[in-house]
Amino acid sequence: MRFPIARHLLIGGYTDDDPRLKRLPSWLKEAYLKDIDHCEETGSKEDLEIHRIKRGNRGGLYTPDNIKVLCKKRHKMHHYKEEGCRKR
Numbered sequence: 001m002r003f004p005i006a007r008h009l010l011i012g013g014y015t016d017d018d019p020r021l022k023r024l025p026s027w028l029k030e031a032y033l034k035d036i037d038h039c040e041e042t043g044s045k046e047d048l049e050i051h052r053i054k055r056g057n058r059g060g061l062y063t064p065d066n067i068k069v070l071c072k073k074r075h076k077m078h079h080y081k082e083e084g085c086r087k088r
Contacts, residue, residue, distance in 0.1 A: 003064040006031035010063065024050055024062045032069060039071035047072035055082070 001007070009031050014021060021028075029050055038045045051070045054060030070078065 003032055003035045003067075005035050007064050018061075021061045021063065022056060028062060032067065036069040038069070039074055040068050041074050042071055044071040044074075049075045051075050051078055 006028060009028065032050055033048055037048075039048065048069055049072055050062065051068045052060040052062065053066050053068060060066050
């Protein structure tokens with residue numbers, strides 16, 4: 001089970017569609033980073049960020065099933081790809 005601490009905290013009254021989870025609360029970010037202390041793609045332990053797999057503007061929330069812990073570089077890469085950007 002991914003993110004057991006975060007999942008336990010979310011059970012305390014927050015649901016997947018709770019509007020309070022449209023933005024990542026600091027307590028939840030700390031819980032995610034305590035559960036997974038490295039980038040899930042590169043293994044790096046520096047500059048960790050929380051990435052929503054399904055973007056917020058498409059209804060994605062900060063729930064355990066919709067997030068990944070990524071290093072800053074990999075996080076930027078994901079958003080670069082999603083926007084369909086190309087280097088010129």
